[in-house]
Amino acid sequence: MKPIPLNPETEAVARRIIWFEPPSDALSDPVRFMAYAMARATHADMKVIRRYVSDEDFQEALDRAPPGIIDPRSWAYWNSKFGRFPAPPMPVANSDSLHGSSESCRGA
Secondary structure (H helix, E strand, O other), rough: OOOOOOHHHHHHHHHHOOOOOOHHHHHHHHHHHHHHHHOOHHHHHHHHHHOOOOOOOOHHHHOOOOOOOHHHHHHHHHHHHOOOOOOOOOOOOOOOHHHOHHHHHHHH
């Protein structure tokens, strides 16, 4: 996915959507940023985002969305907007992402 530039309008959107970190950090991972946007952006926020995110990039963000960010309703909505009906299964965390790698769990 192409980077989303940091400029005054994307900074304002990033500040609203991912309020708990600086906009530069929020925009540094566009897939993660888009997952938060799909769950929390207003229509006005999404109009700004769509100036920088193509349909292909949006679909890539859906395909690579991290687990635990997008709620089921938003997941269904955004997938349907791109012709994915019924929506594919939502992203789920695997045990490695929850507990580290299997090596670190063994205490080796």
